[in-house]
Structure formats: structure tokens, C-alpha cells
Amino acid sequence: MSRIGKLPVDIPEGVQVNVSDKNVITIKGKLGELTQTVDPAIKLKVDDHKIELTRPTDTKHHKALHGLYRSLIANMVKGVSEGYKIVLELVGVGYKAQVKEQLLEMSLGFSHNIIMEIPPEIKAEAVTERGKNPLLTLTSHDKQLIGQVAAKIRSLRKPEPYKGKGIKFQGEILRKKAGKAAAEK
Numbered sequence: 649m650s651r652i653g654k655l656p657v658d659i660p661e662g663v664q665v666n667v668s669d670k671n672v673i674t675i676k677g678k679l680g681e682l683t684q685t686v687d688p689a690i691k692l693k694v695d696d697h698k699i700e701l702t703r704p705t706d707t708k709h710h711k712a713l714h715g716l717y718r719s720l721i722a723n724m725v726k727g728v729s730e731g732y733k734i735v736l737e738l739v740g741v742g743y744k745a746q747v748k749e750q751l752l753e754m755s756l757g758f759s760h761n762i763i764m765e766i767p768p769e770i771k772a773e774a775v776t777e778r779g780k781n782p783l784l785t786l787t788s789h790d791k792q793l794i795g796q797v798a799a800k801i802r803s804l805r806k807p808e809p810y811k812g813k814g815i816k817f818q819g820e821i822l823r824k825k826a827g828k829a830a831a832e833k
Contacts, residue, residue, distance in 0.1 A: 750772075
């Protein structure tokens, strides 16, 4: 069995799980509702606060699907009960971020400000303290969506390897390169 796939997913209090006939699992919690279509080969069994997944054979394809869907369902359960949070740090002189409703406006050293629409499932908050780098906090119940949006924001100005200027995840360690060595005379 798959090491990940064979582990049952615990269902916390306040989370409802519904599996339809077409292998569509819907999970509802205090933070929202998520739906995932599961491959027909993988069988889902829900009983007394646990979700168990089984596969028909030990082929490589079925093993891969087994672990994949177990991880996706575990992320959905955690998302609707606890939620996910990603903090991005804007490193650079004059870099700013402002959130107005679902619009994110960033000044990243280009000749123009970048305006990005944030999906309604994600809540964004920008904090700027004097003497510190601006922080952009994203919170959501959907791990896939919040990761995709955070990666898109980071791709607007990736940290460069010499000074580290750009958008990085909080706690991300960057490998910096040495600059040009002084010419010998």
C-alpha cells in the first residue's frame, strides 16, 4: 500500500463530508466548502470521523493516485477547519502593497504600479511598518488556490541573487552570490 494513501484522514468536529455516486467528495466546514472529483478507480469510505481510500491494484498508476487523492482530501479537511496562511515579504526600497477590497496594488520598482485582482475565496491584508519590509498576508481555506496566487504574486518580482530585492515568502532563505571581485592592479 502507499505509505501516504493507507493513512486514514481524521474528520474534526464541525466538518461534514459527503461523497456522491460519481466519486465527487464535498467537504463543508466553518471556513467554507470544497469539492474534489476523485478518479473512479479509487474508492472512498467514510465512517465514524475517518475517511479511508482504497485502490484496486498495486500498479504504479494506482499507487500514485492513491497517495495523491489522500493528500488532496487531507488538505481540504484542514483547510475548511483551520485554514491556510501565506505571508509574502516585499524587500526593496520603495516597494509597497495596498489592498482595496479584492484589488491588490503593488509598487515594485517598475514605471507603473501593478494591479491584481484577488479571488473572492482569499482574504489579503497588507501591513507596512516603519523601518521594516512591507508584508502581504494571504488567508484562505483552499490550499491549491492560495499557493497558486502566492506564486503568481512572487513571480512579478522574484528575489534577485545579489542583494535579495524582490518578493519572497516570509522565512525563505535565499542563496546570495558574491559580487564582482575588485580588479587586481
